[in-house]
Amino acid sequence: NAGVxxxxxxxxxxxxxxxxxxxxxxxxHEYMSWYRQDPGMGLRLIHYSVGAGITDQGEVPNGYNVSRxxxxxxxxxxxxxxxxxxxxYFCASxxxxxxxxxxxxxxxxx
Amino acid sequence: xxxxxxxxxxxxxxxxxxxxxxxxxxxxxxxxxxYRQEPGxxxxxxxxxxxxxxxxxxxxxxxxxxxxxxxxxxxxxAAQPGDTGLYLCxxxxxxxxxxxxxxxxxVKP
Numbered sequence: 627n628a629g630v631x632x633x634x635x636x637x638x639x640x641x642x643x644x645x646x647x648x649x650x651x652x653x654x655h656e657y658m659s660w661y662r663q664d665p666g667m668g669l670r671l672i673h674y675s676v677g678a679g680i681t682d683q684g685e686v687p688n689g690y691n692v693s694r695x696x697x698x699x700x701x702x703x704x705x706x707x708x709x710x711x712x713x714x715y716f717c718a719s720x721x722x723x724x725x726x727x728x729x730x731x732x733x734x735x736x
Numbered sequence: 737x738x739x740x741x742x743x744x745x746x747x748x749x750x751x752x753x754x755x756x757x758x759x760x761x762x763x764x765x766x767x768x769x770x771y772r773q774e775p776g777x778x779x780x781x782x783x784x785x786x787x788x789x790x791x792x793x794x795x796x797x798x799x800x801x802x803x804x805x806x807x808x809x810x811x812x813x814a815a816q817p818g819d820t821g822l823y824l825c826x827x828x829x830x831x832x833x834x835x836x837x838x839x840x841x842x843v844k845p
Contacts, residue, residue: 630778657831659833661835666745666837667837668740668742668824668835668836668837668838669779669824669826669835670835671832671833671834674831674832676831684832685834716778716779718778720833723767723769723784723786723828724769724781724784725769725779725781725826725833726781727778727779727780728778729776729777729778730776730777730778
């Protein structure tokens with residue numbers, strides 16, 4: 627039982643490049659979400675999903691896309707990376723009001 | 737955006753001291769959660785409070801949800817170095833979770 631896994635752990639991009647952050651959970655939770663964490667700003671919700679095929683925007687969705695084709699996987703896509711997207715990204719899986727977080731992806735955009 | 741304000745932002749105390757961290761909002765939440773986060777890791781849930789006025793205890797940690805379900809507090813008795821970390825509160829509203837900016841606690845031996 628791995629819980630929530632995220633890959634990669636670290637990534638450096640150049641401005642304009644695209645990439646996908648992977649997130650997977652093995653707890654059969656319907657609700658999954660993506661957050662970014664910046665110094666002094668806590669965690670801010672980017673996108674979330676209440677089940678396969680259903681996604682919605684959070685507080686800071688611009689520049690990010692998501693899809694949910696299976697219950698287990700919830701990838702986050704950066705379409706054209708910008709320095710403002712330098713952050714630590716956390717994926718979470720929620721069951722019974724308890725959020726389980728992955729270990730995070732530290733992204734730097736140069 | 738439903739703003740959650742945490743205070744203080746930073747707290748540095750000696751082992752054995754007591755402390756209280758506050759989480760305040762002008763919004764009503766269905767539930768409120770407290771997390772602790774270690775450097776380089778994701779947040780880990782400590783407690784969820786649901787009912788206005790609810791008090792929950794977890795060993796030396798006491799959590800309270802305000803009567804109006806807009807605010808919460810975390811009290812730690814006889815802090816230990818192992819309590820060091822970033823404490824985050826999060827309010828739940830219509831399936832979304834809104835996080836405070838956190839309180840960074842350092843407990844010195």
